[in-house]
Amino acid sequence: MNSYRMGVIGDPIAHTLSPAIHTKMAEHLGLCCEYTAHHVKRGELGQFVERTKAENFAGFNVTIPHKKDIMDFLDECDPYARKCGAVNTVKITDGKLKGYNTDGDGLYASLKQNGILMDRSRVLLLGAGGAALSICQKALDVGAKVTVLCRSPKKAAAFAEKDGVTVRELSPTVQKECAKVTDIIINATPLGMEGIPDDFWDFSFLDETKAAVYDIVYKPAETSLMRESRNRGLRAFNGLGMLINQAIYAFSIFTGQEFDFGEMASYLEREIGKIVYTK
Incomplete structure (x- = not known):
C-alpha cells in the first residue's frame, strides 16, 4: 500500500482543520496517510522546503502568510496559480x-x-485579500463579470489589471448600487468571523437584490450576513464547503487518487461539521 506524507504550513497554524480533513479523506479511501501541521514563520520557508525533500513529502498546503512567498521556491507553477499570484498547494x-x-x-x-453556477454570472466580491484573488480568477475563467469592493481600492491593483473586473470602494452606498445588479455576492473578508470584533455595519444592501450569498467564513455556522440574507428570502451559505472542496482538490493532487468528489464532499461536510460545530 502506498503511504503519503503531507502537511500544511502557516503562521499561525494551530487553528487549522487541514489535518482532520485530509486524515478523514485517507480513512474513507483506505489509504495510509500522515498529514501534519507545521508552524513556519517568515524567513523559514527555505528550511522547510529542504526538509520536505529530505523526508519524502508527497506535498504540502500553504496558508497565511506564505501563499505568495512560496512561489520563489517552486520549480514549476500551474498556469491558474500563476494568474492568481498565489499558491496554496x-x-x-x-x-x-x-x-x-x-x-x-x-x-x-x-x-x-448548492445549485449555483458561477459561469457567465455577475459576481460581487467583497474584499481584496489572497482568497479573493483566487476566487476572482476562477470567476473570470468561467466567463463571469466581477466587481470587487474593498476599503482601499489602491491596494487592489492586482484586480484592476484584469479584464472583466471593476474595483470600487467598499461603502454602504456602493454596496447597494452593485448588489441590485449582481447574481452572486461573495464575502471574502473576515467580517463576521468568530473571534473577530468587526462585522458589517449595514445590511441594507441586501434589500433590493435577488443574489445568492456566499460567506467564505465558516465559523460561526451562520454569520450575521447569512442570517440577514435568509431573513430577506435569499439563499445563503457558509464557507465550510469551500474549505472542504479546496482540500479535496489538493488531496487528489498529492496522491493522484481518483474518487467521486461530490460524494467525498458530502461525507466530509458531515464529519468535519461535527468537529467544527459541536461544542
Whole structure:
C-alpha cells in the first residue's frame, strides 16, 4: 500500500482543520496517510522546503502568510496559480516542487453543489485579500463579470489589471448600487468571523437584490450576513464547503487518487461539521 506524507504550513497554524480533513479523506479511501501541521514563520520557508525533500513529502498546503512567498521556491507553477499570484498547494515529485491554487476551484465546486453556477454570472466580491484573488480568477475563467469592493481600492491593483473586473470602494452606498445588479455576492473578508470584533455595519444592501450569498467564513455556522440574507428570502451559505472542496482538490493532487468528489464532499461536510460545530 502506498503511504503519503503531507502537511500544511502557516503562521499561525494551530487553528487549522487541514489535518482532520485530509486524515478523514485517507480513512474513507483506505489509504495510509500522515498529514501534519507545521508552524513556519517568515524567513523559514527555505528550511522547510529542504526538509520536505529530505523526508519524502508527497506535498504540502500553504496558508497565511506564505501563499505568495512560496512561489520563489517552486520549480514549476500551474498556469491558474500563476494568474492568481498565489499558491496554496505544492506537489513534490522526485524533489521537484510544483505549485497549484485550489481555492477558486473549491468555491466553484461548493457553489455548484448548492445549485449555483458561477459561469457567465455577475459576481460581487467583497474584499481584496489572497482568497479573493483566487476566487476572482476562477470567476473570470468561467466567463463571469466581477466587481470587487474593498476599503482601499489602491491596494487592489492586482484586480484592476484584469479584464472583466471593476474595483470600487467598499461603502454602504456602493454596496447597494452593485448588489441590485449582481447574481452572486461573495464575502471574502473576515467580517463576521468568530473571534473577530468587526462585522458589517449595514445590511441594507441586501434589500433590493435577488443574489445568492456566499460567506467564505465558516465559523460561526451562520454569520450575521447569512442570517440577514435568509431573513430577506435569499439563499445563503457558509464557507465550510469551500474549505472542504479546496482540500479535496489538493488531496487528489498529492496522491493522484481518483474518487467521486461530490460524494467525498458530502461525507466530509458531515464529519468535519461535527468537529467544527459541536461544542
